[in-house]
Amino acid sequence: MIYLQLFLSFMKIGLFSFGGGYAMIPLIQKEIESHGWLSASQFVDIIAIAEMTPGPIAVNSATFVGYKAAGIVGGLIATIGVATPSLVLILIVSRYFFKFQDHPVNKMIFYGIRPVIVGLIFSAAVFVAQTAFLKEITVLNLSYMLENFLYIINFKGVLIFAISLICLVKFKINPILMIVISGILGLLITI
Known part of the structure; x- marks a missing residue:
């Protein structure tokens, strides 16, 4: 059951996160808290490790959280969960994006998403600062x-x-x- 929870949680994070790994940190934190997989200090340690290791922070975080929650298989499942939505969306979007990249609606959507991404990254910074200081x-x-x-x-x-x-x-x-x-x-x- 924990494997399904890890997969669905990280798939949701991967599907609804824009702005890269730092913008995902508040969503990962919320999922961890709701399932009780890690404490706040363990999560901050995982973020630090994920930042130091090569690769995207979201994938590294998912791998480490999955590993801490359910071992090697849990790490693998969480990683697949966070990467699957991006892979599917890129395959779909890449087919149509170049046709509509200059469309006004597309530009407005990306213009509206930018402040939210900054807010999510700021929220992650505040959480890490609270835990560190x-x-x-x-x-x-x-x-x-x-x-x-x-x-x-x-x-x-x-x-x-x-x-x-x-x-x-x-x-x-x-x-x-x-x-x-x-x-x-x-x-x-x-x-």
Whole structure:
């Protein structure tokens, strides 16, 4: 049953996601939460791994989530689920797209989709930032969060972010090298 749930969930994600892998992250998060496959911190770890490994982030995320939820077969099924809608749609659309690419309705559709994609990517960034910079808390009350601001901030995550931002912007360090350095800093800080 979990295999069918993985396939259908990731097929739905692949079918209704526009804008690439980063735009899929909120949809993947919602599916994971609704099925209880992973915790929020595990999901953020999977996003980090999916970004570091070669290939599209959506496919990598689906593979890792499927693997964590149901082993190797689950990873394979989730990957097939997320890739199937794109394959089918590309085969259908490619046949007709060039005939209608300059049609005003087609241009308006793509013009309308752009802000939604930016919103989805921003939503994913906020989720990752919350998980990286804030400790897990059970009370989601704004007054509690303001009163205990210093307690709920993950200073280690903020410190690594600040160091990496300074190194990337001011010293123009290669982003790949910065990922390695950040990983080492994270390891050293948690020891």
